[in-house]
Amino acid sequence: MILDEDQALIKKTLRGDRRAFEELMRKYEKKIFSFVVRMVRNEDTAVDLTQDFFFKIFTVLDKYNFEYKFSTWAYRICYNLVIDHIRKNQAAVDSLDDESVTSRDLLESGHVIREDGFKALARDETRDYVWRVVDQIPLKFRELILLRYIQDLKYEEIAEITSLPVGTVKNRIFKAKEILKQEMEKDGMLI
Amino acid sequence: MACLSNETLIACNEGSLGPIEAARARDHMLLCSECRRAAAAFRALDMILAKPTLHTPPARLVPQVMERLFPSLPRITSIAAMIAASTLFLITWIYIYFDFSSSSLIQALQLTTDGASGWLAGVIKAITAVYTGTQAAAKAFAALLRIFLPTPVGTVVAGAAFLALAALLANALLRPWLRKARTKRS
Numbered sequence: 013m014i015l016d017e018d019q020a021l022i023k024k025t026l027r028g029d030r031r032a033f034e035e036l037m038r039k040y041e042k043k044i045f046s047f048v049v050r051m052v053r054n055e056d057t058a059v060d061l062t063q064d065f066f067f068k069i070f071t072v073l074d075k076y077n078f079e080y081k082f083s084t085w086a087y088r089i090c091y092n093l094v095i096d097h098i099r100k101n102q103a104a105v106d107s108l109d110d111e112s113v114t115s116r117d118l119l120e121s122g123h124v125i126r127e128d129g130f131k132a133l134a135r136d137e138t139r140d141y142v143w144r145v146v147d148q149i150p151l152k153f154r155e156l157i158l159l160r161y162i163q164d165l166k167y168e169e170i171a172e173i174t175s176l177p178v179g180t181v182k183n184r185i186f187k188a189k190e191i192l193k194q195e196m197e198k199d200g201m202l203i
Numbered sequence: 204m205a206c207l208s209n210e211t212l213i214a215c216n217e218g219s220l221g222p223i224e225a226a227r228a229r230d231h232m233l234l235c236s237e238c239r240r241a242a243a244a245f246r247a248l249d250m251i252l253a254k255p256t257l258h259t260p261p262a263r264l265v266p267q268v269m270e271r272l273f274p275s276l277p278r279i280t281s282i283a284a285m286i287a288a289s290t291l292f293l294i295t296w297i298y299i300y301f302d303f304s305s306s307s308l309i310q311a312l313q314l315t316t317d318g319a320s321g322w323l324a325g326v327i328k329a330i331t332a333v334y335t336g337t338q339a340a341a342k343a344f345a346a347l348l349r350i351f352l353p354t355p356v357g358t359v360v361a362g363a364a365f366l367a368l369a370a371l372l373a374n375a376l377l378r379p380w381l382r383k384a385r386t387k388r389s
Contacts, residue, residue, distance in 0.1 A: 030273055037265045045260035059264060066268045142251045161252045186210045192252075193209075193244050 018082035025073060033073075037066050040083075044090055047162050050147055051094045051155060061097055065090045087163055088173045091155070098151065145195050146188075153188035160185055207231055212242045216249060274378065285372040292368060296361040 015023065018039070024032035044065060049058035069086055076085060146157055159170045167185075171178040207215070207228055214220045215228045232239045352360060 030269070033272075034265060034269055037268060041260050041264055042257050045264070046255065046257040049258045055258075058258075059261060062260060062264060063268050063271070066265075067271060070268075070272055139251050139254065140256060142248070143256050146252075157252065162255050162257070183210075186213050189213055189245060189248060190209050193241075193248055196248065197244065 015078070016082075019078055022073060022076060022078075022082060025070075033070060040086065041066075043163060044086075047087075047090065047158050048094055050143075050158050050162070051151070052097065053147060057097070061094060065093050068093065081169075083163070084165070084169050084172060087159065087165065087169075091159070091173050095155075141199075142192060142196065145192055149188060149191055153184055153191065156181055156184050157188050206235060207238045207241075209241070209245075212238065213245050216242060216246050282372065282375060285368060285375065289365065289368040289372065292361070292365060296357070296365075 018036065021032045021036045021039075025036065041062065045058060045062045048061050048065070049055055052058055052061065068089060072089070076082065146154060149157070155174070156170060159165050159173060160167075165173070167178050167181050170176075171181045174181065176184075211220070211224070211228055215225060218225075220228060232242060348357070
């Protein structure tokens, strides 16, 4: 079996090479932390959860199946860890299961924070603005946008991680983009 | 022809429409400026989302995980210091409450060198002089302690202090293994 870079590091870790696991953590820490911090919207909690994630990955590493991509397996563990945390602290975050809500409802209900005055700003600031809007959209849309764009995953991989049908994943990502586009248009960020 | 839905526009940008649907969408956009603008807006959004602002985790993140996974052994120096403290404490206690000075090796040496000459006898005499002085001070200190701490109380105090030192030592030695066992359990 041909091993990719991650799998080679896992093999080394399983043979007792601590540095290999450290390398694996260094490789993923930024993406995982970015995902977690945008999910929980609190940096201290994100640090704890990211550390718990790596800790958990290490303890279950011997159960990893080399036939699958490590990243998908790891992201699934990370996703479940974060969702568990959010469920336990649900009062502090928005609803996870509000299926009936539409993008128009979300915009009108004030779920999305309006930011004015970005019209003539530079590209980096536009990007920051968009990602701030992403941070404000409901979790069921946000998690998919984060998996798609921060973790750079395909729809099928996202479906596998979240245990949602591929159609639902696509539909929610489309809806999330609709919300974002409308927000950007309102603030004159597009066209 | 009705305008294209947002889903169709996004799918068109992603290239996930079938060939017939894609051709229809392209034809429509040639004639409809509204849909062209909407498609461009989604493309712009995609470009921004595709380059996310990643958060940099604090530098302590990985080292702390490593420390949690592989707790470092207690420093040899701290273990040595604790063993030395425990031993010294025990010896002091024995010395205070049981006088072994009469069987001292130093005194035996002193007897053998009495009346002798030469550099070795000189060295031994110097050592015994220092020893005798220290012993006198220690005896005075021991007598003072015996006044304030009679043997039964002294034994209890010494015993408790010795146990505390032993517990500290055991904790320093066993902590990594205990942490590892806890890690495995969790």
